[in-house]
Amino acid sequence: MLSIRDLSAGVEGKTILRRVNLEVRAGEVHAVMGPNGSGKSTLAQVLAGHPAYTVTGGQVRYLGQDLLAMPAEERARAGVFLAFQYPVEIAGVSNASFLNAAVNELRARQGHPELDAMEFLGLVDERLKLVEMDRSFLSRPVNEGFSGGEKKRNEILQMAVLEPKFAILDETDSGLDIDALKVVAQGVNRLRRPDNAIILVTHYQRILQYIEPDHVHVLFDGRIVKSAGKELALELERKGYDWIREEVAATQPTGA
Amino acid sequence: MAALTTTKDRYLAEFEALERQGALRSPSWLTPLRRSALARFAAAGFPTTRDEDWRYTNLAPLVASAFRPAEGVAAVGLLPTTLERLSVGATGWPRLVFVNGRYSARHSSPGPLPVGVRLSSLAEAMTIDGDVVARHLARHAGWDANVFADLSTAFARDGAFLHLPAKTSSETPIELLFVATTPGVLAQPRILVVAGPHSRATVVEHYVGLTDDAYFTNAVTEVVAGPGASLDHYTLQEQGAGAFHVATVHAALEGDSAFSACAATFGGRLNRTTLTLRFGGESGQGALSGLYVVGGHQHVDHHVTVDHAVPRCSSRQLYKGVLDGSARAVFNGRVIVRPDAQKTDANQTNKHLLLSDGVEVDSKPQLEIFANDVKCTHGAAEGQLAPEAIFYLRSRGLADATARTLLTLGFAREIVDRIAVEPIRAYLDGTLRARLRAARATKEMS
Ligand SMILES: Nc1ncnc2c1ncn2[C@@H]1O[C@H](COP(=O)(O)OP(=O)(O)OP(=O)(O)O)[C@@H](O)[C@H]1O
Ligand SMILES: [Mg+2]
Numbered sequence: 151m152l153s154i155r156d157l158s159a160g161v162e163g164k165t166i167l168r169r170v171n172l173e174v175r176a177g178e179v180h181a182v183m184g185p186n187g188s189g190k191s192t193l194a195q196v197l198a199g200h201p202a203y204t205v206t207g208g209q210v211r212y213l214g215q216d217l218l219a220m221p222a223e224e225r226a227r228a229g230v231f232l233a234f235q236y237p238v239e240i241a242g243v244s245n246a247s248f249l250n251a252a253v254n255e256l257r258a259r260q261g262h263p264e265l266d267a268m269e270f271l272g273l274v275d276e277r278l279k280l281v282e283m284d285r286s287f288l289s290r291p292v293n294e295g296f297s298g299g300e301k302k303r304n305e306i307l308q309m310a311v312l313e314p315k316f317a318i319l320d321e322t323d324s325g326l327d328i329d330a331l332k333v334v335a336q337g338v339n340r341l342r343r344p345d346n347a348i349i350l351v352t353h354y355q356r357i358l359q360y361i362e363p364d365h366v367h368v369l370f371d372g373r374i375v376k377s378a379g380k381e382l383a384l385e386l387e388r389k390g391y392d393w394i395r396e397e398v399a400a401t402q403p404t405g406a
Numbered sequence: 407m408a409a410l411t412t413t414k415d416r417y418l419a420e421f422e423a424l425e426r427q428g429a430l431r432s433p434s435w436l437t438p439l440r441r442s443a444l445a446r447f448a449a450a451g452f453p454t455t456r457d458e459d460w461r462y463t464n465l466a467p468l469v470a471s472a473f474r475p476a477e478g479v480a481a482v483g484l485l486p487t488t489l490e491r492l493s494v495g496a497t498g499w500p501r502l503v504f505v506n507g508r509y510s511a512r513h514s515s516p517g518p519l520p521v522g523v524r525l526s527s528l529a530e531a532m533t534i535d536g537d538v539v540a541r542h543l544a545r546h547a548g549w550d551a552n553v554f555a556d557l558s559t560a561f562a563r564d565g566a567f568l569h570l571p572a573k574t575s576s577e578t579p580i581e582l583l584f585v586a587t588t589p590g591v592l593a594q595p596r597i598l599v600v601a602g603p604h605s606r607a608t609v610v611e612h613y614v615g616l617t618d619d620a621y622f623t624n625a626v627t628e629v630v631a632g633p634g635a636s637l638d639h640y641t642l643q644e645q646g647a648g649a650f651h652v653a654t655v656h657a658a659l660e661g662d663s664a665f666s667a668c669a670a671t672f673g674g675r676l677n678r679t680t681l682t683l684r685f686g687g688e689s690g691q692g693a694l695s696g697l698y699v700v701g702g703h704q705h706v707d708h709h710v711t712v713d714h715a716v717p718r719c720s721s722r723q724l725y726k727g728v729l730d731g732s733a734r735a736v737f738n739g740r741v742i743v744r745p746d747a748q749k750t751d752a753n754q755t756n757k758h759l760l761l762s763d764g765v766e767v768d769s770k771p772q773l774e775i776f777a778n779d780v781k782c783t784h785g786a787a788e789g790q791l792a793p794e795a796i797f798y799l800r801s802r803g804l805a806d807a808t809a810r811t812l813l814t815l816g817f818a819r820e821i822v823d824r825i826a827v828e829p830i831r832a833y834l835d836g837t838l839r840a841r842l843r844a845a846r847a848t849k850e851m852s
Contacts, residue, residue: 198801199800199801200797200801201793201797202793202797221800221806222797222800222801223800223801223803223804223805223806225801226800226801226802226803227803231801231802232801234798234801237798238792238794238795238797238798240795240798240799240813240816241816241817241819242813242815242816242817242818242819242820243812243813243815243816243819247812248799248802248812251804251808251812252799252802252803252804255803255804255805255808256803259803291816308802312802312803
């Protein structure tokens, strides 16, 4: 479904990702872990098409298409979704009108008629239940004044409404209380299908108890330095990243 | 300088000609007002950028053109479909229609109105409601400082008159539609609203240009609110691309009265609004707001003065501008708190969204506070659309242009959403969306 080959990228002349390789097949969940600043969000943003990041090498194929050649909105229309680590507040635009614009844009591209107000509310009501969000969030400006956890839930609400094929959840678990984490995880699981896939960026193995990954990768200094099964997450939780750092130092004695 | 003199002299000569023809038909009380206003205009002439109040608004193009009152212009027929399209309210709203500044009885429907409430053309009011008009027309404002108000008073002939006796209230808003159809015309509508004690009404002034050639509208609105009265005033300005639009609004408020003004500006080449709110009695409330959405070489200037002369009044100003192309905005918000005006609560906000690098903004608060127990705040901000917000919307599948439009609407929402009258809110919202759509189409073409 998604094939990342030797992807290098940076921002303002600074290299962040260094030859990242990753294969994601339909139906899979991949967890990406790694210390602060290792490039996890950069990878997520580059895949979503953020214009501030420059791709300096490599390529990404997504469902047979050259993902990096597509502008951000084209990627979204092709089923790519990024749940932001820091969801953006948008003054004066209600959550409902935002979701409505997004849904109808997608439908238009897929050759479906626009949803009328009733159909739209029906859809949103159902998805609100999935993430246990109150309807009052619809009339509020997007993310404005939302608590940290509410913002994260709102990301998953958007995901639930837009039904992407390939979703990247960038630390959606951070800032969620224990119950909210369960709700969000259950919501995500309900959206899983054999023909879609998820990359889950996280620092904690707790969420991986609810959304079980097929693969766990460690991103370190812009590289994927380790890939294994879900037991790797437990090991990282126990041991931290020092042993990874040592391993990396051992295999690359000359440094980066 | 020579050109300025010539143009002024032309207006003076125009006045003498109209007087000779008896076209001004003044009641006796009006003649000295006209004469003194004309004398002030003759002495001052049109302001130049050397005048502090006009520093950023250059009137040279206005002064350089010759505009004439729509004297010989035969009453222009407006298609019913045109009127329909331009109506803000539902059918059934009382409505006066003016074509090129002149009242058009056949397009107007001044009723139904509650018993006692008077709505008519100003010309008719001068004869029928002479004493009310005489008591208030050009009596409340410090007109001496405003040449355009003087010009209006000197030539005052046509316009609208609304009188609400004590405790009357018009539940349906009153719509005044000013249509410009003919290039070169000088239209000087004069609007007088006299609201008796504890009366209420909503008035919409709607300016529309059906020509993109140059013409000049010099509108003056006087609002007199008695004790406990409540008046909401809207201005929707959709003048033609070549129009000069100068508006003077003066509201005199007595105790416990409330006045709100919301001015939406979309059209016109050069716009200047001089709005003065004067509290003459305690516990008055004023809420002034404006939204201007302009591009190309449009120029919008708001000069707002709020005069807190008495204690315990509150005033709010919120003006927001969306500027594209090479548009220019001027905002001067003056708040005077006189020594007696303790417990004044005044606030002022002016924000601009800059959609291109070619725009220019001159925003200046001017707080003159002479009392000590007061709360006065002001703020100004300008900025562009946030790239992070654009990306967020694009990452959900919205096209770049759609994202920008949505964010721009979001910026304007604060003004649009505070409009309590649904048809007015809906009309403004529709106009705003159409305007942004048109701007986008122009951008995509170039
Ligand atoms: N727009 C930017 N401008 C400058 N530096 C940036 C930018 N984006 C990322 N970086 C830098 O790139 C590095 C990787 O950042 P990134 O956000 O990808 O890390 P992360 O792995 O997501 O970290 P965290 O776990 O803290 O979220 C950091 O050093 C960060 O400061
Ligand atoms: Mg991150």
